[in-house]
Amino acid sequence: MLKKSKGLKSRLIELNKFDITNIEGSSSDKMKKIMPKVFKTVPKAISGYKREIAELPEEIQIAPKEFWNEVEEQAKNLGIDLIGFAPKDENLIFEEDHVGGIEVLYQNAIVLGMEMDYDAIETAPEFPAGAESMNIYAELGEATNKLTEFIRSKGYRAIACHPLGDPILYPAMAVKAGLGQIGRQGLLITKKFGPRQRLSVISANISPLPERSEVEFEIETYCRKYRRCVLMCPVSAIYNEPINKENGTVTRIDGDKCIEYFYETTGCSVCIKECPFHKIGYKAMYYSRL
Numbered sequence: 001m002l003k004k005s006k007g008l009k010s011r012l013i014e015l016n017k018f019d020i021t022n023i024e025g026s027s028s029d030k031m032k033k034i035m036p037k038v039f040k041t042v043p044k045a046i047s048g049y050k051r052e053i054a055e056l057p058e059e060i061q062i063a064p065k066e067f068w069n070e071v072e073e074q075a076k077n078l079g080i081d082l083i084g085f086a087p088k089d090e091n092l093i094f095e096e097d098h099v100g101g102i103e104v105l106y107q108n109a110i111v112l113g114m115e116m117d118y119d120a121i122e123t124a125p126e127f128p129a130g131a132e133s134m135n136i137y138a139e140l141g142e143a144t145n146k147l148t149e150f151i152r153s154k155g156y157r158a159i160a161c162h163p164l165g166d167p168i169l170y171p172a173m174a175v176k177a178g179l180g181q182i183g184r185q186g187l188l189i190t191k192k193f194g195p196r197q198r199l200s201v202i203s204a205n206i207s208p209l210p211e212r213s214e215v216e217f218e219i220e221t222y223c224r225k226y227r228r229c230v231l232m233c234p235v236s237a238i239y240n241e242p243i244n245k246e247n248g249t250v251t252r253i254d255g256d257k258c259i260e261y262f263y264e265t266t267g268c269s270v271c272i273k274e275c276p277f278h279k280i281g282y283k284a285m286y287y288s289r290l
């Protein structure tokens with residue numbers, strides 16, 4: 001259960017590098033409510049994790065189909081928009097979880113997604129877009145903690161992996177869970193929201209996972225054609241051609257270039273706003289191709 005990373009490194013997002021001191025008016029009021037919530041949900045996840053690992057289970061727990069129906073129902077009640085299931089992939093485990101300090105991961109993963117507000121993202125790279133990212137980190141963080149508690153209350157073992165944390169590569173796990181595909185800017189693209197969601201994971205000592213039928217969703221043709229994120233990124237941080245690494249992972253953006261602008265603008269989000277899967281949605285794109 002102790003996670004074994006094959007050397008994948010993550011980048012720490014330092015929340016104190018966002019300068020929100022010069023934000024005024026209603027935006028400032030909004031941020032004053034959001035940030036404490038972000039800071040509250042992270043320690044909650046950490047304390048839950050510490051409780052969880054105090055005594056690790058010896059065997060994987062078997063759950064009936066009905067249990068998963070309950071989990072999905074509960075997720076919906078908590079405002080979670082997307083849910084998928086996949087076994088943990090060791091190639092996707094980060095060496096260090098900078099935020100949650102998670103060193104134990106169970107065999108299976110429940111991948112969760114929450115939509116970000118369309119209109120807020122349309123303002124990128126202005127402040128309301130970044131504030132919405134923070135808002136969803138807080139909301140999804142809280143929902144992830146609560147769903148994990150719900151699973152534990154049913155007698156199963158589970159670890160909440162906060163959306164700001166990095167024990168495992170969430171977008172790639174979401175692909176394995178059948179939620180979507182990875183876009184040119186490295187974000188998960190879903191049929192429902194395009195790149196406009198944040199992700200988290202619940203690591204679950206539970207088997208078997210619910211079966212899902214494969215959903216046909218091909219985005220490569222569109223990504224090759226439009227390249228809006230590559231062209232519109234204000235600091236040219238998105239590679240024209242992704243770099244395939246030896247360990248099987250793919251690098252799509254220059255993280256150093258992106259992160260500086262990300263801090264400067266309190267969350268940028270231009271590559272979400274410009275993506276046609278967000279702008280006009282998958283259906284419109286599909287029909288425009290016919």
Ligand code: SF4
Nearest residue numbers: 233258268269270271
């Ligand atoms: S978040 Fe902004 S800076 Fe970073 S890759 Fe996207 S558009 Fe470029």
